[in-house]
Amino acid sequence: MxxxxxxxxxxxxxxxxxxxxxxxxxxxxxxxxxxxxxxxxxxxxxxxxxxxxxxxxxxxxxxxxxxxxxxxxxxxxxxxxxxxxxxxxxxxxxxxxxxxxxxxxxxxxxxxxxxxxxxxxxxxxxxxxxxxxxxxxxxxxxxxxxxxELSAPLIPVFEKISVMPLIGTIDTERAKLIMESLLEGIIEHRSQVVLIDITGVPVVDTMVAHHIIQASEAVRLVGAECILVGIRPEIAQTIVNLGIDLGKFPTRSTLRKGIETGLELTQRKIVDI
Structure with missing residues (x-):
């Protein structure tokens, strides 16, 4: 100046x-x-x-x-x-x-x-x-x-049974990370049954449901069974209102019921002593 x-x-x-x-x-x-x-x-x-x-x-x-x-x-x-x-x-x-x-x-x-x-x-x-x-x-x-680092870890809870808890909003970028972690975890833990827990997902819209369906199809292609758990009443109503078809794989309302189903699929069950 x-x-x-x-x-x-x-x-x-x-x-x-x-x-x-x-x-x-x-x-x-x-x-x-x-x-x-x-x-x-x-x-x-x-x-x-x-x-x-x-x-x-x-x-x-x-x-x-x-x-x-x-x-x-x-x-x-x-x-x-x-x-x-x-x-x-x-x-x-x-x-x-x-x-x-x-x-x-x-x-x-x-x-x-x-x-x-x-x-x-x-x-x-x-x-x-x-x-x-x-x-x-x-x-x-x-x-x-x-x-x-915190997104969608696959956690082995029993032999051949793993859980993937989902928390927060799922967008396209995060869905890719979920898919990668899911498939790598199935191979690493030799899982036969995978429980995808959506209890912590605040909103399930058409896009989120599409990503979940894609994940379940990928799980089936690698030889495992996918069960969707944590479906709250309001989420169930939203899914029905949107006309989303989740009939291709089992669903359960809670993680406990999902684990019981997973044990049955692997020829086991929980008994009282």
Whole structure:
């Protein structure tokens, strides 16, 4: 940025900061002001505006590092992306209004000044948005890895009998993981009967039922029997209303009844001593 513009900003620094704090209070207070103590909200605003103006004195790498540290701290504390974008937009408005109201700003330098300020503000906004996006992408990636590790294990409960408990929503990507884990587990545990427990599945729609039917067909192709258990009354009603045909493989209302059926299929039973 041109030295003359930097000097102009610093000469009116206090006025710019005061007007910005008033402006950002109006645009952001409804979102964050209710969730934070008043002093904490004002303290963060003051830190934000000082950081913006101080970037003029820093080299590019140092300025980016300070912005990154500030953004990461607020992101981890739960501040929304709108706080950064609205705060920078408010700063742009205040700065341009202050600059244009200055009689020393000649008409021939207006467009140059606008371009310099726009480039500076846009650079800060882009970095803050990148930091916010990168943080959430990293969080989402870690959550997907955790879900993959916990998703649909095949658990051997008796010799030749295994259970796969399903919990949460089943989408196409997760259905593929379930299928892989199911088939690999059948071979590993030499299962003859597999119980798919949908007690923890909140909604069974046409797509979920389709994935379950595909899983049962795959189980049959590798020489095992599939039993669907954990069908709650509301799930049964949904299945009937949607006209979904689950008649190709046995169903049981509870895991216990499914295990009893599995024992019968492997020529065993539970007896009282």
């Amino acid at each position: 041109q030295p003359s513009i930097i000097e102009m900003i610093y000469s009116q620094r206090e006025e710019i900061m005061k007007r910005w704090e008033e402006e950002v209070q109006r645009v952001s207070e409804n979102e964050m002001g209710r969730q934070l103590p008043y002093d904490k909200y004002n303290e963060t605003n003051a830190e934000f505006i000082h950081l913006i103006i101080d970037t003029l004195e820093l080299d590019q790498n140092e300025a980016k590092e300070k912005l990154r540290f500030f953004a990461e701290r607020l992101i981890h504390a739960g501040w929304p992306l709108s706080y950064f974008t609205q705060g920078m937009q408010a700063f742009r408005r205040v700065l341009l209004e202050t600059m244009t109201s200055n009689d020393s700003l000649q008409s021939k330098t207006v467009f140059t000044t606008f371009y310099e300020i726009e480039s500076w503000i846009d650079g800060i906004i882009n970095q803050l948005v990148d930091e916010y996006t990168g943080s959430w992408e990293n969080t989402l990636h870690l959550q997907k890895l955790a879900l993959k």
